[in-house]
Amino acid sequence: MNVPPPNRRPFDMGQTAYLALNGALLFFLLAPIAVVVVFAFNPTPYISFPPVGVSLRWFDKFFSSAEFMNALWLSLWTASCVLVLAIVIGGACALALARGNLPGRGWLTAFFMSPLMLPAILTGLALFQSYLLAGIGRPVWGLILAHTLIAVPYVLRTTLAVLHNFDRRVEEAASVLGASPARVFYEVTLPLIRPGVFAGGVFAFIVSFDQFPVSLFLVVPKGETLPVVLFNYMKFDLDGAIAAASMVSILLALAVVLVLEKLIGLKAYVKL
Amino acid sequence: MATAAASRPNPIAWLIAPALLLFVLFFVIPFGVMAVMSFFSGNPISNPNAVLTTRHYERFIDDSAGIFHDALWATLRIGLVTTIIALLIGYPLAHWMARMQSRLGHALVLMAVLAPMLTGIVVRTFAWMTILQDKGVINTTLISWGVIEKPLPLMYNEFGTVVALVHIYVPFMVLTLTGVIGRIDERLEQAARSLGAGRLRAFAEVTLPLSLPGVLAGSLLVFALSISAYVTPSLMGGTEVLTLPMLIAQQVGTSFNPNFAGALGVILLAVSLVIIIAYNRILARLSGEQGLA
Numbered sequence: 001m002n003v004p005p006p007n008r009r010p011f012d013m014g015q016t017a018y019l020a021l022n023g024a025l026l027f028f029l030l031a032p033i034a035v036v037v038v039f040a041f042n043p044t045p046y047i048s049f050p051p052v053g054v055s056l057r058w059f060d061k062f063f064s065s066a067e068f069m070n071a072l073w074l075s076l077w078t079a080s081c082v083l084v085l086a087i088v089i090g091g092a093c094a095l096a097l098a099r100g101n102l103p104g105r106g107w108l109t110a111f112f113m114s115p116l117m118l119p120a121i122l123t124g125l126a127l128f129q130s131y132l133l134a135g136i137g138r139p140v141w142g143l144i145l146a147h148t149l150i151a152v153p154y155v156l157r158t159t160l161a162v163l164h165n166f167d168r169r170v171e172e173a174a175s176v177l178g179a180s181p182a183r184v185f186y187e188v189t190l191p192l193i194r195p196g197v198f199a200g201g202v203f204a205f206i207v208s209f210d211q212f213p214v215s216l217f218l219v220v221p222k223g224e225t226l227p228v229v230l231f232n233y234m235k236f237d238l239d240g241a242i243a244a245a246s247m248v249s250i251l252l253a254l255a256v257v258l259v260l261e262k263l264i265g266l267k268a269y270v271k272l
Numbered sequence: 273m274a275t276a277a278a279s280r281p282n283p284i285a286w287l288i289a290p291a292l293l294l295f296v297l298f299f300v301i302p303f304g305v306m307a308v309m310s311f312f313s314g315n316p317i318s319n320p321n322a323v324l325t326t327r328h329y330e331r332f333i334d335d336s337a338g339i340f341h342d343a344l345w346a347t348l349r350i351g352l353v354t355t356i357i358a359l360l361i362g363y364p365l366a367h368w369m370a371r372m373q374s375r376l377g378h379a380l381v382l383m384a385v386l387a388p389m390l391t392g393i394v395v396r397t398f399a400w401m402t403i404l405q406d407k408g409v410i411n412t413t414l415i416s417w418g419v420i421e422k423p424l425p426l427m428y429n430e431f432g433t434v435v436a437l438v439h440i441y442v443p444f445m446v447l448t449l450t451g452v453i454g455r456i457d458e459r460l461e462q463a464a465r466s467l468g469a470g471r472l473r474a475f476a477e478v479t480l481p482l483s484l485p486g487v488l489a490g491s492l493l494v495f496a497l498s499i500s501a502y503v504t505p506s507l508m509g510g511t512e513v514l515t516l517p518m519l520i521a522q523q524v525g526t527s528f529n530p531n532f533a534g535a536l537g538v539i540l541l542a543v544s545l546v547i548i549i550a551y552n553r554i555l556a557r558l559s560g561e562q563g564l565a
Contacts, residue, residue: 014471018364018368021364022364022365022368025361025364025365026365026381026384028361028439029384029385029387029388029439029442029443030384030387030388031403032388032396032399032400032403032439033387033388033391033396033399035399035402035403035409036395036398036399036402039402047401047402047405047407047408048407048412049402049407049408049409049412049413050412050413088290089290089291089294090291092287092288092290092291093287093288093290093291095284095287096284096285096286096287096288096291097288099282099284100281100282100284100285100286100287100288101280101281101282101284101285102281102285102288103281108288110552111295112291112295114548115299117493117496117544117548117551118541118544118548119496119499119500119517119540119541119544120500121500121502121517121520121521122303122306122500122520122537122540122541122544123299123302125306125520125524125533125534125537126302126303126305126306126537127298127302128524128530129302129305129306129309129530129533129534130301130302130305130306132315132530133305133309133315133316133317135317135318145294145298146298148294148298149294149295149298149299152291152294152295181283206390209392210390210391210392210393210394210395212392212393212394212502212503213500213502213503213517216502216521217521217524227392227393227394230394230395230398231394231503231507234394234397234398234401234507235507238398238401238402238405242398243398243402245395246391246392246395246398246399249391249392249395250391250395253387253390253391254387254390256390
């Protein structure tokens with residue numbers, strides 16, 4: 001492993017190798033996404049390389065297939081509900097943890113973050129078995145609440161980060177100047193944590209939209225989310241329709257990253 | 273407000289109620305249900321003949337079909353190899369990011385690391401299928417260059433599974449390591465160098481040892497994630513790879529034996545919990561309470 005020198009010289013073998021290595025690693029990270037884009041526009045009926053032309057036939061197939069469209073709408077509907085629920089539940093939970101003087105805050109935080117660490121497929125399995133035992137079938141609200149459970153930790157993380165960073169004396173100043181606790185909350189605390197809550201909501205949306213392991217056991221035939229439909233399709237067919245569907249997902253993610261950067265700046269997320 | 277900051281919870285604490293309700297109903301109780309189900313012979317509510325039994329665990333331990341132990345071993349092996357490669361790839365990237373002077377460069381690399389993370393697992397696995405399959409990018413290119421005559425078996429085996437898993441989980445390694453390496457004072461390494469150590473030696477004897485807790489935390493995180501992966505092994509592994517999560521899905525989907533699936537789930541959960549507890553210990557030591565947030 002090479003290390004950059006503290007003072008740069010005109011040409012430096014070690015430094016060059018270090019940069020080349022990291023360039024190659026970045027290529028490894030990004031190339032597969034570029035490949036998806038290529039195949040989305042490649043008109044051949046099966047995945048083949050090199051590409052022979054540019055066509056929109058796969059987007060046409062994707063957007064005109066009832067199966068894909070139903071799945072896309074279910075995924076978008078689920079993710080939108082999860083976004084709202086996760087913002088409300090996660091935001092409130094973060095406030096309680098940071099400002100509620102609760103005993104055992106460390107443990108509670110770890111508890112609320114734990115769905116991120118436990119195997120998601122087990123969360124799906126456990127909920128599947130509970131719904132089975134309760135005899136409620138596999139309703140869409142069951143799927144939405146399952147996704148919300150996985151999404152709340154993201155909102156919690158971003159909101160707690162903001163709450164940690166902002167100066168509590170701002171709230172104290174407002175209350176010293178005569179604002180009631182409710183007014184302090186609505187006019188000081190809420191606007192200050194808003195970027196954190198929204199950024200978490202954006203994560204919540206993506207986590208739900210791309211969710212597979214939690215959905216696997218909780219969807220019904222003909223009522224599957226987009227990732228599940230894509231997965232089942234890929235087991236038998238590997239054509240450009242998957243690439244086109246992937247492109248749609250990637251563009252969505254990209255839009256979300258841009259929104260994220262605008263709202264709060266990505267730097268806040270490196271603090272793991 | 274500062275004077276009221278005693279140890280008693282204030283009204284804001286009530287805001288925790290919705291989250292607590294959600295987590296008890298849809299997290300704590302379900303995992304309890306899974307554990308209970310694993311000790312029953314059938315559905316204890318709808319089936320009056322269901323009895324308490326340990327036979328699902330005995331079935332796993334006896335392993336008369338000779339697949340369960342192999343699946344457990346394959347899960348751990350794939351997890352371990354994935355973790356090691358993700359570390360070898362993630363460390364240089366994290367080091368580069370942590371030591372980068374330019375803010376723009378830092379933001380760009382961070383974006384590049386996060387972008388795959390924000391792309392779904394199914395999509396990324398699809399990408400690797402198009403690259404590694406017989407008619408995929410690598411094989412077609414190598415054949416057209418005359419390097420090989422027959423396509424290399426890059427997919428439908430453990431190799432393909434590990435490659436795609438590494439790609440999916442490297443960002444977690446990078447994000448964990450960047451934070452840790454960034455907190456190591458660069459001047460320590462400079463001091464070692466001014467005292468005559470070579471660049472590699474300064475790195476190996478100063479920065480590397482100081483970053484070891486981060487290495488451990490990142491590795492445990494990636495290991496925990498990759499042993500619970502389902503999509504990638506089942507698409508990239510073909511018939512050659514069978515992991516514990518795949519076995520669980522089989523029991524639910526094709527065999528419809530949710531009780532045995534529950535037992536397998538408890539076994540996977542036990543393995544994960546050991547790793548998670550170790551991870552949290554290390555993270556807590558690294559950054560105090562904030563590490564959990």
